Amino acid sequence: MNAVHKKRLIIVIVGVAVFSAAAALVLYALNENINLFYSPTQVAEGEAPVNKRIRVGGMVAEGSVEREPDSLKIQFTVTDYENSLIVHYDRVLPDLFREGQGIVATGKLDDKGRFQASEVLAKHDENYMPPEVSDMLKKQGANASEAAPKL
Amino acid sequence: MWTWFHKLSSPKWFYQISGRWLPWIACAAVLFLTAGLIMALAYAPADYQQGNSFRIMYIHVPSAILAQSCYMMMAVAGGIVLIWRIKLAEMALKCIAPFGASITFLALVTGGIWGYPTWGTWWVWDARGTSMLILLFLYFGVIALQSAISTASGAARAGSLLALVGLVNIPIIKYSVEWWNTLHQPATFKLTEKPSMPVEMWSPLLVMVIAFYLVFGVVLILRLRNEILEREHKTNWVRKLIETPIESSTTSVEKTSATKRGA
Structure with missing residues (x-):
């Protein structure tokens, strides 16, 4: 795995993690309405x-x-x-x-x-x-x- | 390991090896599907409360499981596209999406048919149903995004991005019945506990789940092989394949693709 691939891998993982955290916060805030x-x-x-x-x-x-x-x-x-x-x-x-x-x-x-x-x-x-x-x-x-x- | 990875990612190698696998997987799919349906309809006893209507579970549950697995596979293919720019992953992304959308639709429809006699309604906006509907729209989004962009690699990258963003929906579907009050019942099967269903009820389900995965395998391979022939039609090996008379081992798909290209 070369440096470019490593960099892209990190970007993808961080991107998915940040987006998941954002979604988790939204769902937590809307908790009462989703029930x-x-x-x-x-x-x-x-x-x-x-x-x-x-x-x-x-x-x-x-x-x-x-x-x-x-x-x-x-x-x-x-x-x-x-x-x-x-x-x-x-x-x-x-x-x-x-x-x-x-x-x-x-x-x-x-x-x-x-x-x-x-x-x-x-x-x-x-x-x-x-x-x-x-x-x-x-x-x-x-x-x-x-x-x-x-x- | 990396040489294996590169070998697997070569369309030519995949085309050749999948041609050898295909008949076996197809046979197994037919076998499991037949056995599963017979077991589900004849061998499994009726439920104490829902009677025979619970049998729709044998279609509903495998399709719901497969809908989510397909999405995860599509997202993994998307990750590979974004990181390594591998052509075969681009093709896989394109080939999985329509099948995933259909199977999600099947899960939603069978859920409605099951819901009507048991709950008393076709549809309710609870967390499980709604997150499953979002999954269907995510599949539609990936398909639409890919067909909106004309260059194959650009289309694949855009689709990959959406597939990865939508990945967050998968744990939401899975845990929706635990995190919130829903009309949908909680999971019957848990990794840590015994299933709250007797063996004569869950064994047909297991067979059906395997059958659904096999059908997915067959459809994916057929679609991928077509896609490979189309995308690689300028390469030497595909030209050779088209020009040589069709051997007895080739499948009908190859034949149709080959005649299409030849015409």
């Missing part, structure tokens, strides 16, 4: 704006889903196992929606601290398994979603 949703804890701490379109994400708390018998209206609690938030919704839910499932809801936080959702998306986790294995885990008392309450 897709607020967690219930962030809402409880007052980080989420009231009456503005935001997204909230968390797990649907076990036993919290209440449906109205003659309409699509539904109410459930979203939790991150520290804080929770009541969500109201009246449209069609995705197939994966169930208790213990991760969801991301779009909507507005009202003055009473409830979340009026206009869209609910299901978030699935990184665990995959055949149905038989999941049944077995349930029998053992360790529900698949409880085994990995990650969001």
Whole structure:
């Protein structure tokens, strides 16, 4: 490797490093805006704006889903196992929606601290398994979603 | 080591050696792709939660992995172009970009098809999806920049610069699901932990990933050989190759290129 090549190599490496550092700083500064949703804890701490379109994400708390018998209206609690938030919704839910499932809801936080959702998306986790294995885990008392309450 | 490096970077040497590799790689690609698809569709069990729709993973994940690997290879070729001005790297840069763009597009489309039944939406502007879309635009940028400049080496240098600048996007794609809240789930496979997926689900995936890399190898070699013939058409060895009657060992690509040049 001669001197010219060495010089060019250093320029390329320094260039990529400087550009990466700049990108890292920009992303760090924009951190809050890149997050897709607020967690219930962030809402409880007052980080989420009231009456503005935001997204909230968390797990649907076990036993919290209440449906109205003659309409699509539904109410459930979203939790991150520290804080929770009541969500109201009246449209069609995705197939994966169930208790213990991760969801991301779009909507507005009202003055009473409830979340009026206009869209609910299901978030699935990184665990995959055949149905038989999941049944077995349930029998053992360790529900698949409880085994990995990650969001 | 440097003599090997220079030997590898000679278009003539690459043309000859790749002609010998090509049939083997092509056979392996077909074999792995067939085996992978059969395993993915018949052997892998359905998911406890997503049912059969999770099977699109066997296309989505390999294409997403390959999209990022292609970009890294393109950036490495770009670095070689800028530092050593090696012709073969210039050609590689030009040949990888369109394949990378297509495979990124495939990853985005299959992601949407998977997302609709599982998430309830085709597309969401989360960090993973958006950074992947930026990757697609980076590929488009490299292609556009190269076709905008008329001299081959100037085009390659401009493309290399963009490819290197865009390299910063690769770790962002990889870690987007950990650094930020996203709708996309975190990685199932980690180097340090056991995969959170049983072996009968991840083995077809592994086969498909290898198959995708092999297909990439075949496409890259075919494109590179064409590019070499075009760029080197004034050299003696290419003229000789065109004038001599086509031997039985030559591939169809050579034949078409050869007839094109001859006409």
